[in-house]
Amino acid sequence: MENYPMLFPISNSSTAMGSSHHHQGLISNFDGQSSNGFLGLKSTSTSTSAHDDQNNLHQLQKRVAETARDNHGLLSRGGSIVTENHHHQIGDSAGKKKGEKKVRKPRYAFQTRSQVDILDDGYRWRKYGQKAVKNNKFPRSYYRCTYQGCNVKKQVQRLTKDEGVVVTTYEGVHNHPIEKTSDNFEHILSQMQIYSTPF
């Protein structure tokens, strides 16, 4: 597709997981189990169609929640990041070794309000797949970090309704510095502050 110009950088950058400040979106409300937990910023439509969206999201949550409970400690209520251990050996190709077949990789999911699917977090991603999910008219995109040895995967899914809501799920941890610089929203903000500092 054509690359959309970044209207406004999403502040999901920073150190991703580890930031004490809360993000906009959140998907990890299993212990809280609040109905509007992951829909905090998104007003739940009174329409019954909203059920589909939630259902779809529910699946994602379910998986994440499952492992989240396992880790327990990693999941902080109110936090915007959830961890999930996933098992997969087919992919990665020549990445895994013997022994760890059921290696569960941590998965971090969070929701963001954005018009574009591609959230630039400073890393280089290569799309390796796109699948349509049921109950969702929008396809889910699968990305992978292009850094050698970095098997970090990312998938982006948006809700059928409210295309403004995008669910991004990170899998793995980057073991390399960010290529891009001065892309941090905070960094830009800082500069903006400098420029916008009244005297």
Place this chain on the structure above:
DNA sequence: CGAATTTGACCAGCGC
């Protein structure tokens, strides 16, 4: 010309 996308096929896990 090289790298990133696109898109269909293929495969594994799960439910019935």
Place this chain on the structure above:
DNA sequence: GCGCTGGTCAAATTCG
């Protein structure tokens, strides 16, 4: 065991 859903690969294509 079969079929569905989700996830990945890989060839072809496009983009820079």
